[in-house]
Amino acid sequence: MKEFKWFYPGLKFKRWLFVIAIGIVLVGVGVAVVVSFQALSLVESLVIEFLGDLVGDLADLVHRTIGISLILGGVLVVLFGTRKMIDSILEAVVPESEDNLVELLYQKRYLKKGPKIVVVGGGTGLSTMLRGIKKFTNNITAIVTVADDGGSSGALREQLGILPPGDIRNCLVALADTEPLMEKLFQYRFNKGDELKGHSFGNLFIATMSEVLGDFEEGVKESSKVLAIKGQVLPSTLEDLRLSAKLKDGKIISGESQIPKVKGEIEKVFIEPADSEPLPEALTAIEDADLIVLGPGSLYTSILPNLLVKKLTTAIKKADASKLYVCNVMTQPGETDHYTASDHLQALYDHVGDQIVDYVLANSEEVDRKLIKKYAQEGAEPVKADLAKLKEQGVKVIHEPVINQSNLVRHNPDKLARVIMDLVIEEKNNYF
Template sequence: MNTALNKQDHSEPKIVVIGGGTGLSVLLRGLKHYTKNITAIVTVADDGGSSGKLRRELGILPPGDFRNCIAALANDEDLMTQLFQYRFRDGSGLEGHSFGNLFITAMAEVTGSFEEALYESGRILQIQGAILPSTLEDIKLCAELDEGSQTRKVQGESAIPEAMLPIERVYLQPDEPQAFPPALQALLNADLIVAGPGSLYTSILPNLLVSEIAHAIRTSQAKKVYICNVATQPGETDNYTLEDHVQAIEAHTHFVDDIYKLNEGESLTGNQLPKGYLFDFVLANNNLDFPIPDSMSHLQAVLPPHANSQGYTVILADVVDNMYPWRHDFVKLANQLMGWYKTIRQ
């Protein structure tokens, strides 16, 4: 029985997904039906709500995005989601906290480390895959925002979209956190690396700003796909096109590539860009038959490009949720992604 299981695992593609928030869990819900060889690499920059409070009071890495991933990869997804997302409405010290956050926090206390807590939580709950932090360091996400005549600096992941100003760049403090080694190994061994969907500046880029993570993606022989959001996000990507999303990733990862080279003792020659884009492929929605309702007018559909892109290939597919057309449909998304991967792998 073990031999058959191992054979099955080896025959299934090794997929690494990168991100955070609800977008990552949407993708995981669909992917788990195609392979058990899933590794989620998750941001630790979250500082809002229950996660932020636990982080400040107990010094633990923020558990919220990991909680979402555990629920998404669980066998009994519906029940686990209800349980892990259950939020206490009252009670001294409990109000506002979700059960899943407290579960992971308690597991970290019992096992002695956050990474061991994730492993044991996954084992006990029999999730279909592995969940890893991009770094174990206590990082803070910061941003420089365009105020017109001047630049405003903002600290904290939750404060960035609240400012409702165009984002010039985001960066980490400390600026060179060490990547979690198992995350690097997963990237180097992957058959397919996927970033997104999810908040561009506050869920995806915090992982890519860890220079060793970006370097491992660039070095990996895997197929690399960025899943662009179906709609813009207020305070982050207002009025963004697909090209704007891609160029934001390129601008930020070019900078961290330079940091990596300097740390490795390499010299920088002028403003030389790395060869190729970080992600060779961009998956974008092309089904615009379900317009965003007037009640959500602060959102805009990210339209498919009118012309061929330079340096990367756009995969156009129907991946939108028909009822909530500002979100991805997890079944459609997984079907389209894995159908495309099967085609190019042959």
């Protein structure tokens, strides 16, 4: 029986249970003495006889003192035994340190009550943002593109017939509550071997889990448990999604990985099958959300593939939650050459209509000149925050410094998360 498992040898449980029992007995005896329980009168008489004339009229005081002392002693023994019992349990459950327990309680109590945030996109931009948001809430749903057909994800997609796991893997790792070694393991990319070279361990793990369970969605869910992620990561659809782009010169580019390689202005992107169905869990998360965030990430190959799943976009538009678009910091060669922030927003409008966004977050911090020169060699430049044009497009503009500048220009996860949480708080205050 389950209740007897606590008495298994080696648990260090029985000894402290015995100590607690002794304490309870002492408390009971003390109470009995105080209320003059007859069976204990012998103890009292012996003490009084020993003290002789010293007690005299103080018999009642001695009587009460003995009882109270026994009660206090019993309480102390119970507390000591309870403390030791808890320590022995924590030693087994959280062996590293008490700080880990505090962090665990914080996550379970505070983060569990955090706002419900849905993020939509893919690529490194989305995973960067998730690293910041998870410090404020556990109620995160990442809806991730499955249009990738290049690199390790593309190879697994073609060879195993599964959805590309790469963007999902990045989001899982970003939301993970695991040891740093586990993160390194999932992000490790093999650089040797004809079959393994170029593959990441995390991609192979998700692919293997999907094969074992016979279902990609279940494979992602079980991988989430292994990494103990905060929130959930969902593919935008379980369809074998293919992304293509039509350039302004009329040329059609097939394949997500091929679109940035072709030099030309994109007129629109489209998916096949066009009537791809979203996951019911994704629709539920959108309906219940406090805030829906689009991006950051590649506009045409990470964000729009999700929004082209029609029912997903319809759900976003109908949702009561405010919608925020996080604009990229730098333009992307082959996709958004010379785009301003309003150009990014207009591309969203052109594909899914003008009710998809309430707010646009644009970086206000100047990029270092050395980094501008470095990016210029690759054909990229800072995205200009043309605030007046953005306001003309019917959105509220959040203009804040939200970047890191080292060898690369990237969103700072903590700064970005703080802006997002401030927006959630502001929206709730306006509601009430």
